[in-house]
Amino acid sequence: MNEALLNAQATVLAGQAIGAGLAMIAGIGPGIGEGYAVGKAIETIGRQPEIKSTATSTMFIGCAVAETTGIYGLFVAIILLFANPFLKFLTGTT
Protein backbone atom coordinates (compact mmCIF):
# COMPACT_ATOMS: atom_id res chain seq x y z
CA MET A 1 0.00 0.00 0.00
CA ASN A 2 1.39 3.36 -0.89
CA GLU A 3 2.03 6.08 1.57
CA ALA A 4 -0.91 8.27 0.64
CA LEU A 5 -3.33 5.50 1.47
CA LEU A 6 -1.63 4.84 4.80
CA ASN A 7 -1.83 8.52 5.63
CA ALA A 8 -5.49 8.61 4.71
CA GLN A 9 -6.24 5.55 6.85
CA ALA A 10 -4.35 7.05 9.77
CA THR A 11 -6.32 10.26 9.45
CA VAL A 12 -9.63 8.45 9.35
CA LEU A 13 -8.76 6.35 12.39
CA ALA A 14 -7.55 9.39 14.29
CA GLY A 15 -10.77 11.19 13.42
CA GLN A 16 -12.79 8.25 14.71
CA ALA A 17 -10.88 8.22 17.98
CA ILE A 18 -11.37 11.95 18.52
CA GLY A 19 -15.04 11.64 17.60
CA ALA A 20 -15.55 8.84 20.11
CA GLY A 21 -14.05 10.96 22.84
CA LEU A 22 -16.20 13.95 21.94
CA ALA A 23 -19.32 11.78 21.85
CA MET A 24 -18.83 10.77 25.47
CA ILE A 25 -19.22 14.39 26.59
CA ALA A 26 -22.90 13.47 26.48
CA GLY A 27 -22.31 11.68 29.77
CA ILE A 28 -22.47 14.97 31.68
CA GLY A 29 -26.22 15.36 31.19
CA PRO A 30 -27.56 12.25 32.93
CA GLY A 31 -25.05 12.68 35.75
CA ILE A 32 -26.33 16.12 36.66
CA GLY A 33 -29.98 15.32 36.01
CA GLU A 34 -30.08 12.08 37.95
CA GLY A 35 -28.15 13.56 40.85
CA TYR A 36 -30.72 16.33 41.07
CA ALA A 37 -33.56 13.79 40.92
CA VAL A 38 -32.03 11.73 43.73
CA GLY A 39 -31.65 14.87 45.82
CA LYS A 40 -35.30 15.71 45.34
CA ALA A 41 -36.27 12.13 46.22
CA ILE A 42 -34.30 12.23 49.47
CA GLU A 43 -35.89 15.56 50.33
CA THR A 44 -39.33 14.04 49.82
CA ILE A 45 -38.46 11.01 51.96
CA GLY A 46 -37.24 13.33 54.69
CA ARG A 47 -40.53 15.16 54.63
CA GLN A 48 -42.73 12.05 54.49
CA PRO A 49 -40.89 8.90 55.60
CA GLU A 50 -43.79 6.50 55.02
CA ILE A 51 -43.69 7.07 51.25
CA LYS A 52 -40.15 5.72 50.93
CA SER A 53 -40.71 2.68 48.71
CA THR A 54 -42.95 4.48 46.20
CA ALA A 55 -40.54 7.39 45.98
CA THR A 56 -37.55 5.09 45.51
CA SER A 57 -39.09 3.01 42.73
CA THR A 58 -40.38 6.09 40.91
CA MET A 59 -36.93 7.61 41.19
CA PHE A 60 -35.37 4.54 39.61
CA ILE A 61 -37.81 4.62 36.72
CA GLY A 62 -37.17 8.31 36.16
CA CYS A 63 -33.42 7.80 36.25
CA ALA A 64 -33.63 4.98 33.71
CA VAL A 65 -35.57 7.19 31.30
CA ALA A 66 -33.25 10.17 31.82
CA GLU A 67 -30.25 7.92 31.09
CA THR A 68 -31.34 7.59 27.48
CA THR A 69 -29.40 10.51 26.00
CA GLY A 70 -26.24 9.34 27.75
CA ILE A 71 -26.76 5.93 26.17
CA TYR A 72 -27.11 7.58 22.76
CA GLY A 73 -23.63 9.10 23.25
CA LEU A 74 -22.21 5.74 24.36
CA PHE A 75 -23.77 4.06 21.34
CA VAL A 76 -22.13 6.53 18.92
CA ALA A 77 -18.76 6.16 20.66
CA ILE A 78 -18.91 2.35 20.52
CA ILE A 79 -19.87 2.36 16.83
CA LEU A 80 -16.94 4.65 16.06
CA LEU A 81 -14.45 2.63 18.07
CA PHE A 82 -15.37 -0.90 17.09
CA ALA A 83 -17.29 -0.86 13.83
CA ASN A 84 -15.03 1.55 11.87
CA PRO A 85 -17.79 2.83 9.64
CA PHE A 86 -15.70 5.31 7.69
CA LEU A 87 -12.89 3.08 6.53
CA LYS A 88 -14.96 1.70 3.67
CA PHE A 89 -14.86 5.05 1.89
CA LEU A 90 -11.15 4.63 1.25
CA THR A 91 -10.32 2.32 -1.65
CA GLY A 92 -8.67 -0.95 -0.87
CA THR A 93 -9.78 -1.27 2.75
CA THR A 94 -12.28 -3.59 4.44
Added chain:
Amino acid sequence: MGFEVNVEGPRRMFCLLNENGDIVFSLSESVVTGWLVILIVLAACLILTKDLKKIPDTKRQCAAEYIVKTVNNMVSVNMDKSSLAYAPYIAAVFSYIIVGTLISMIGFRSITADISVTGALAFMTFVLVTCTKLKHMGVGGYFKQFINPLNIIGEVANPVAMALRLFGNVSGGMIITMILYAGLGAASGALYDLIGISPIENVGYVFNIFQVGIPAVLSVYFDLFSGAIQSYVFIMLTMAYIQMGKE
Protein backbone atom coordinates in the same frame (compact mmCIF):
# COMPACT_ATOMS: atom_id res chain seq x y z
CA MET B 1 -0.72 -11.77 25.88
CA GLY B 2 -1.71 -8.17 25.44
CA PHE B 3 -4.98 -6.36 25.58
CA GLU B 4 -7.23 -7.30 22.69
CA VAL B 5 -10.97 -6.84 22.65
CA ASN B 6 -13.02 -8.31 19.84
CA VAL B 7 -16.57 -7.01 19.84
CA GLU B 8 -18.81 -8.52 17.22
CA GLY B 9 -22.48 -8.75 16.51
CA PRO B 10 -24.62 -11.87 16.60
CA ARG B 11 -23.25 -14.65 14.44
CA ARG B 12 -25.06 -16.31 11.59
CA MET B 13 -26.12 -19.76 12.64
CA PHE B 14 -27.79 -21.10 9.53
CA CYS B 15 -28.32 -19.92 5.97
CA LEU B 16 -29.80 -21.14 2.73
CA LEU B 17 -28.13 -20.23 -0.56
CA ASN B 18 -29.73 -20.17 -3.97
CA GLU B 19 -27.90 -21.28 -7.12
CA ASN B 20 -25.95 -18.03 -7.54
CA GLY B 21 -24.53 -18.27 -4.03
CA ASP B 22 -26.62 -15.43 -2.64
CA ILE B 23 -28.16 -15.85 0.76
CA VAL B 24 -31.88 -16.48 0.59
CA PHE B 25 -32.64 -17.13 4.24
CA SER B 26 -30.47 -16.89 7.34
CA LEU B 27 -30.90 -17.29 11.06
CA SER B 28 -28.84 -15.30 13.49
CA GLU B 29 -27.67 -16.20 16.95
CA SER B 30 -30.34 -14.01 18.53
CA VAL B 31 -33.13 -16.02 16.92
CA VAL B 32 -31.75 -19.35 18.12
CA THR B 33 -31.11 -18.03 21.64
CA GLY B 34 -34.64 -16.61 21.50
CA TRP B 35 -35.96 -20.15 20.98
CA LEU B 36 -34.12 -21.18 24.14
CA VAL B 37 -35.72 -18.26 26.00
CA ILE B 38 -39.14 -19.36 24.78
CA LEU B 39 -38.46 -22.91 25.99
CA ILE B 40 -37.40 -21.66 29.43
CA VAL B 41 -40.48 -19.46 29.85
CA LEU B 42 -42.73 -22.26 28.58
CA ALA B 43 -41.20 -24.74 31.02
CA ALA B 44 -41.65 -22.28 33.88
CA CYS B 45 -45.29 -21.74 32.96
CA LEU B 46 -46.00 -25.45 32.69
CA ILE B 47 -44.35 -26.18 36.02
CA LEU B 48 -46.19 -23.37 37.79
CA THR B 49 -49.64 -24.30 36.52
CA LYS B 50 -49.63 -28.02 37.19
CA ASP B 51 -52.33 -29.42 39.52
CA LEU B 52 -54.03 -26.20 40.51
CA LYS B 53 -56.48 -26.38 43.40
CA LYS B 54 -59.07 -23.86 44.48
CA ILE B 55 -57.40 -23.31 47.83
CA PRO B 56 -53.63 -23.25 47.32
CA ASP B 57 -51.61 -25.59 49.44
CA THR B 58 -48.35 -25.90 47.54
CA LYS B 59 -45.62 -23.28 47.39
CA ARG B 60 -45.70 -23.52 43.60
CA GLN B 61 -49.30 -22.41 43.35
CA CYS B 62 -48.69 -19.59 45.80
CA ALA B 63 -45.81 -18.37 43.66
CA ALA B 64 -47.97 -18.51 40.53
CA GLU B 65 -50.77 -16.59 42.22
CA TYR B 66 -48.28 -14.01 43.47
CA ILE B 67 -46.98 -13.43 39.96
CA VAL B 68 -50.48 -13.02 38.55
CA LYS B 69 -51.46 -10.68 41.38
CA THR B 70 -48.38 -8.52 40.84
CA VAL B 71 -48.93 -8.18 37.11
CA ASN B 72 -52.64 -7.43 37.50
CA ASN B 73 -51.85 -4.84 40.14
CA MET B 74 -49.24 -3.17 37.93
CA VAL B 75 -51.62 -3.05 34.97
CA SER B 76 -54.55 -1.68 36.96
CA VAL B 77 -52.42 1.00 38.63
CA ASN B 78 -50.79 2.27 35.46
CA MET B 79 -53.75 1.83 33.16
CA ASP B 80 -57.35 1.91 34.33
CA LYS B 81 -59.25 -1.09 35.63
CA SER B 82 -60.95 -1.85 32.33
CA SER B 83 -57.61 -2.63 30.72
CA LEU B 84 -56.86 -5.90 32.51
CA ALA B 85 -57.00 -7.61 29.12
CA TYR B 86 -53.53 -6.20 28.46
CA ALA B 87 -52.03 -8.02 31.45
CA PRO B 88 -51.07 -11.27 29.64
CA TYR B 89 -49.31 -9.33 26.89
CA ILE B 90 -47.44 -7.23 29.45
CA ALA B 91 -46.39 -10.32 31.41
CA ALA B 92 -45.27 -12.11 28.23
CA VAL B 93 -43.13 -9.20 27.02
CA PHE B 94 -41.67 -8.67 30.50
CA SER B 95 -40.68 -12.31 30.92
CA TYR B 96 -39.24 -12.48 27.38
CA ILE B 97 -37.09 -9.40 27.92
CA ILE B 98 -35.90 -10.30 31.38
CA VAL B 99 -35.08 -13.95 30.63
CA GLY B 100 -33.51 -12.87 27.34
CA THR B 101 -31.25 -10.40 29.11
CA LEU B 102 -30.33 -12.61 32.06
CA ILE B 103 -29.46 -15.55 29.81
CA SER B 104 -26.00 -13.99 29.51
CA MET B 105 -25.40 -15.37 32.99
CA ILE B 106 -25.42 -18.87 31.50
CA GLY B 107 -23.03 -18.02 28.69
CA PHE B 108 -25.16 -17.13 25.71
CA ARG B 109 -25.27 -13.72 24.12
CA SER B 110 -28.23 -11.65 25.39
CA ILE B 111 -30.91 -11.42 22.77
CA THR B 112 -31.64 -7.83 23.72
CA ALA B 113 -28.06 -6.90 22.80
CA ASP B 114 -29.26 -7.04 19.19
CA ILE B 115 -30.97 -3.98 17.74
CA SER B 116 -33.24 -6.21 15.64
CA VAL B 117 -34.80 -7.81 18.71
CA THR B 118 -35.37 -4.57 20.61
CA GLY B 119 -36.58 -2.91 17.42
CA ALA B 120 -39.11 -5.68 16.92
CA LEU B 121 -40.36 -5.35 20.50
CA ALA B 122 -40.68 -1.57 20.17
CA PHE B 123 -42.47 -2.04 16.85
CA MET B 124 -44.98 -4.33 18.55
CA THR B 125 -45.66 -1.58 21.10
CA PHE B 126 -45.96 0.96 18.29
CA VAL B 127 -48.57 -1.16 16.50
CA LEU B 128 -50.48 -1.65 19.76
CA VAL B 129 -50.53 2.07 20.55
CA THR B 130 -51.48 3.03 16.98
CA CYS B 131 -54.38 0.57 16.91
CA THR B 132 -55.59 1.84 20.28
CA LYS B 133 -55.50 5.39 18.98
CA LEU B 134 -57.27 4.47 15.76
CA LYS B 135 -60.00 2.75 17.72
CA HIS B 136 -60.54 5.67 20.10
CA MET B 137 -60.05 8.63 17.78
CA GLY B 138 -61.15 7.17 14.45
CA VAL B 139 -59.04 7.23 11.33
CA GLY B 140 -59.81 10.88 10.56
CA GLY B 141 -59.05 12.06 14.06
CA TYR B 142 -55.78 10.13 14.08
CA PHE B 143 -54.49 11.72 10.91
CA LYS B 144 -55.76 15.16 11.84
CA GLN B 145 -53.09 15.49 14.50
CA PHE B 146 -50.39 15.30 11.83
CA ILE B 147 -51.27 18.70 10.33
CA ASN B 148 -48.42 19.93 12.49
CA PRO B 149 -45.51 17.88 11.06
CA LEU B 150 -43.58 17.96 14.31
CA ASN B 151 -46.12 15.50 15.69
CA ILE B 152 -44.89 12.90 13.19
CA ILE B 153 -41.42 13.08 14.69
CA GLY B 154 -42.84 12.81 18.20
CA GLU B 155 -44.86 9.79 17.16
CA VAL B 156 -41.90 7.99 15.58
CA ALA B 157 -39.39 9.00 18.26
CA ASN B 158 -41.15 7.12 21.05
CA PRO B 159 -40.60 3.53 19.84
CA VAL B 160 -37.15 4.40 18.46
CA ALA B 161 -36.12 5.71 21.88
CA MET B 162 -37.52 2.61 23.59
CA ALA B 163 -35.58 0.29 21.28
CA LEU B 164 -32.34 2.26 21.57
CA ARG B 165 -32.59 2.56 25.35
CA LEU B 166 -32.89 -1.19 25.93
CA PHE B 167 -30.30 -2.04 23.26
CA GLY B 168 -27.80 0.57 24.46
CA ASN B 169 -27.99 -0.44 28.10
CA VAL B 170 -27.66 -4.18 27.50
CA SER B 171 -25.01 -4.07 24.78
CA GLY B 172 -23.07 -1.34 26.62
CA GLY B 173 -22.96 -3.57 29.67
CA MET B 174 -21.82 -6.49 27.52
CA ILE B 175 -18.99 -4.46 25.95
CA ILE B 176 -17.84 -3.10 29.30
CA THR B 177 -17.73 -6.67 30.67
CA MET B 178 -15.68 -7.80 27.64
CA ILE B 179 -13.22 -4.95 28.10
CA LEU B 180 -13.00 -5.76 31.80
CA TYR B 181 -12.21 -9.41 31.05
CA ALA B 182 -9.52 -8.43 28.56
CA GLY B 183 -7.99 -5.95 30.98
CA LEU B 184 -7.94 -8.44 33.85
CA GLY B 185 -6.42 -11.03 31.53
CA ALA B 186 -3.65 -8.62 30.57
CA ALA B 187 -3.06 -7.75 34.23
CA SER B 188 -2.75 -11.36 35.25
CA GLY B 189 -0.46 -11.95 32.25
CA ALA B 190 1.81 -9.20 33.52
CA LEU B 191 1.78 -10.74 36.99
CA TYR B 192 2.68 -14.14 35.57
CA ASP B 193 5.56 -12.58 33.64
CA LEU B 194 6.80 -11.08 36.88
CA ILE B 195 6.64 -14.39 38.69
CA GLY B 196 8.08 -16.39 35.85
CA ILE B 197 5.22 -18.52 34.52
CA SER B 198 5.31 -18.54 30.75
CA PRO B 199 2.32 -18.86 28.42
CA ILE B 200 1.62 -21.81 26.20
CA GLU B 201 2.53 -21.14 22.58
CA ASN B 202 -0.22 -19.37 20.56
CA VAL B 203 -2.86 -20.16 23.16
CA GLY B 204 -2.11 -18.07 26.20
CA TYR B 205 -2.18 -18.70 29.87
CA VAL B 206 -4.08 -21.65 31.23
CA PHE B 207 -5.77 -19.74 34.01
CA ASN B 208 -5.97 -15.97 34.46
CA ILE B 209 -5.97 -15.36 38.19
CA PHE B 210 -7.60 -11.93 38.15
CA GLN B 211 -10.53 -13.05 36.04
CA VAL B 212 -11.96 -15.14 38.85
CA GLY B 213 -14.07 -13.03 41.17
CA ILE B 214 -13.99 -9.39 40.11
CA PRO B 215 -16.18 -9.54 36.95
CA ALA B 216 -18.92 -11.27 38.95
CA VAL B 217 -19.20 -8.34 41.35
CA LEU B 218 -19.47 -5.78 38.56
CA SER B 219 -21.78 -7.98 36.56
CA VAL B 220 -24.33 -7.67 39.39
CA TYR B 221 -24.75 -4.05 38.36
CA PHE B 222 -24.31 -4.26 34.61
CA ASP B 223 -26.20 -7.44 33.86
CA LEU B 224 -28.65 -8.13 36.71
CA PHE B 225 -29.61 -4.67 37.94
CA SER B 226 -29.43 -2.79 34.66
CA GLY B 227 -31.22 -5.53 32.72
CA ALA B 228 -34.04 -5.78 35.27
CA ILE B 229 -34.53 -2.01 35.51
CA GLN B 230 -34.51 -1.53 31.74
CA SER B 231 -37.05 -4.29 31.13
CA TYR B 232 -39.27 -2.80 33.85
CA VAL B 233 -38.96 0.65 32.24
CA PHE B 234 -39.84 -0.86 28.84
CA ILE B 235 -43.14 -2.25 30.03
CA MET B 236 -43.96 0.81 32.13
CA LEU B 237 -43.52 2.97 29.05
CA THR B 238 -45.64 0.58 27.00
CA MET B 239 -48.44 0.87 29.53
CA ALA B 240 -48.07 4.65 29.72
CA TYR B 241 -48.24 5.06 25.93
CA ILE B 242 -51.29 2.82 25.65
CA GLN B 243 -52.99 4.77 28.42
CA MET B 244 -52.14 8.07 26.72
CA GLY B 245 -53.51 6.71 23.47
CA LYS B 246 -56.87 6.15 25.08
CA GLU B 247 -57.39 9.82 25.82
